[in-house]
Amino acid sequence: MSFIRRLFNQVDQWASNLSRARYAVFLGASAATGVLVVGLLLSEELYIVQAVAMGVVMLVLEYTFGKFQAAE
DSSP: OHHHHHHHHHHHHHHHTSOHHHHHHHHHHHHHHHHHHHHHHHTOTTHHHHHHHHHHHHHHHHHHHOSSSOOO
């Protein structure tokens, strides 16, 4: 469990040092990947469309509002 915690902390530190645009792209890509993996596991029909839509929505919302990014 400590390995997972260390990995999470390293990724969190790396992500917190990204610029606003890069952080938004990272968040959108990770959301799209998560939706795609779950869609493939559950065999839903439109999983690619759902994954792309979720990625774009997360990217735009994060870039616009920046809720999860520390102040620059």
